[in-house]
Amino acid sequence: VEATLINVFVVPEEKEEEFLERWQATSKVFQSSGWLLEAHLHRNTDAGNTTFRFVNVARWASAEAWRLAHENHPPSEYEIEGVIGHPSIFEPVYDVYSDTMTEVRARTHWLAANHP
Amino acid sequence: VEATLINVFVVPEEKEEEFLERWQATSKVFQSSGWLLEAHLHRNTDAGNTTFRFVNVARWASAEAWRLAHENHPPSEYEIEGVIGHPSIFEPVYDVYSDTMTEVRARTHWLAANHP
Numbered sequence: 001v002e003a004t005l006i007n008v009f010v011v012p013e014e015k016e017e018e019f020l021e022r023w024q025a026t027s028k029v030f031q032s033s034g035w036l037l038e039a040h041l042h043r044n045t046d047a048g049n050t051t052f053r054f055v056n057v058a059r060w061a062s063a064e065a066w067r068l069a070h071e072n073h074p075p076s077e078y079e080i081e082g083v084i085g086h087p088s089i090f091e092p093v094y095d096v097y098s099d100t101m102t103e104v105r106a107r108t109h110w111l112a113a114n115h116p
Numbered sequence: 117v118e119a120t121l122i123n124v125f126v127v128p129e130e131k132e133e134e135f136l137e138r139w140q141a142t143s144k145v146f147q148s149s150g151w152l153l154e155a156h157l158h159r160n161t162d163a164g165n166t167t168f169r170f171v172n173v174a175r176w177a178s179a180e181a182w183r184l185a186h187e188n189h190p191p192s193e194y195e196i197e198g199v200i201g202h203p204s205i206f207e208p209v210y211d212v213y214s215d216t217m218t219e220v221r222a223r224t225h226w227l228a229a230n231h232p
Contacts (some may be wrong), residue, residue, distance in 0.1 A: 002160065003163075004170050005165060006123075006124075006173075008168070008202075020210075023210075024210065026203045026215065027210070027212050027217060028183065028217070030215060031212065034214070036137040036212070036214070037213075037214060038210055038211070038212060038213050039210070039211075039213070040208060040210070040212070041208070041209045041212075041214040042120065042122065042206035042207060042208055042209060043207055043209045043212040044204050044205075044206055045119075045179065045204065045205045045206060045207050046204065047119075047134065047179045047182070047183065047204055047205035048183075048202075048204035048205060049201070049203055049204045050204065050205045051201040051202050052124070052202060054209070055122050055206055057122075057173060059129075060210075062197050063163045066163070066224060067163065067164075069205070074156070085165070085198050086124075086164075086166045086167050086168060087160045087161065087164040087165055088160050088163055088164035088165045088166065088168075089160075089163035089164060090158035090159060090160055090161060090171055091159055091161050092140070092156060092157070092158055093136070093142070093158060093159045093170070094136075094139075094140065094155070094156070094159075095154070095156055096143050096147065096152070096154060096155035096156070096174075096203075097149070097153075098147060098152070098153060098154070099152070099163065100144060101140065101147070103192075104193070
């Protein structure tokens with residue numbers, strides 16, 4: 001079953017560039033595993049709470065594939081001083097659109113729809 | 117400019133039901149404003165880090181619309197004891213697919229592609 005990974009990162013300002021370099025390198029390794037289906041890294045614009053500098057929302061082949069990939073290749077971005085991640089697999093609960101609100105019973109794959 | 121809101125919530129286990137009820141009520145108010153374009157609430161499966169019980173990934177008409185909506189209607193889920201949110205507007209940095217990795221310069225709307 002495909003799985004949604006969400007990870008919010010604390011990253012000290014002076015470590016942002018190094019973080020981005022390492023995140024890219026890690027993502028390339030995970031890409032080559034075939035288990036990472038897509039990942040979307042976001043940066044905080046500081047319009048609200050500034051605790052988390054970066055957020056990754058990704059789709060993996062399965063929760064087990066995600067776990068194994070990290071066991072085989074622990075992401076080096078965590079070696080940067082001050083970087084703290086909070087990675088876990090999340091399941092959808094509610095999908096809200098401008099005119100509907102749906103409780104999600106079966107897993108939906110809303111992340112999958114936008115491959116270029 | 118459309119804006120991506122990401123909010124990770126700490127929610128005590130015994131408050132989950134109340135949180136979900138209030139989150140739905142808040143979302144209905146924001147729906148009726150016309151500024152909330154979509155929202156996707158996720159629950160932690162506890163496959164990894166368990167700090168954040170729920171994560172909302174949403175798309176708003178603009179960062180300013182998001183700010184104004186919360187000024188007009190402060191979400192009541194924050195009144196629940198032990199609930200802590202970390203809402204902010206995020207911009208895309210990298211989009212990774214199985215065979216490509218793209219640095220995002222212009223804002224993309226990958227969340228928008230899956231309207232049912």
